[in-house]
Amino acid sequence: MESNTAVSALAALAQDSRLAVFRLLVQNGPEGLTAGVIGEQLGLPAPTLSFHLKTLAQAGLVSAVQEGRFVRYRAEVTAIHALVAFLTENCCGGDLNRCLPKE
Template structure:
C-alpha cells in the first residue's frame, strides 16, 4: 500500500457512520452482510447508507456482490491488513513487537544542571 491509498482508506474511515459500517462488515466475517441487514444494524436511511458504502468502495475497503435481488457487502480483509501493515511497518523502530503490547517509550534526554 502506498501513501495515497492509505490516505484514501483513512479518509473513508474518518466518518462515524462509515467506520461503524466497516466495523460491522469486519465483524460479520467473510460472508458479509446484505445491504438491508447492514442498514438495520446501523439504523441509517437507505440513501445515506448507499452514499457511505460508495465512499468505502472507492477506497477499496469493501466490495459487493449481487445475489439475486440482494446485494451482499463484504469487508476486503486484504486491504484492511495492507493498511494495518502500512501503519505499523516501522513500529518500535524496527524492533519486533507483539500485538496488544505497547512499544517502549523512547529514552529522553534529561537536562543536567
C-alpha cells in the first residue's frame, strides 16, 4: 500500500459517523446493507449518509452495487487488511515476540 492511500483511508475513518458506517458494514459481512438500512440503524439522514458513503468509497473502503431501486454497500475488507498490514509492516523491528503482551 502506498503512503498516500493509507492517509486517505485513515482520513476517511477519522470521523465518528464514517467510522460507525464502516464498522456496521464490516459487521454485516459480504451481504452488506442498503443505504436506507444503514441510515435507519445509525440515525443518519439520507444526504449526510450519502456524503459519508461517498467519502468512504473514494478512499476504497466501501463498494456499492446497484440492486434495482436500491444501492447495496459493502465494506472492502481487503482494503482494511492492507491498511492494517501497512501500519504494522515493521512492527517491533520484525521481531513479533517483542510485540506480544507481557504476562
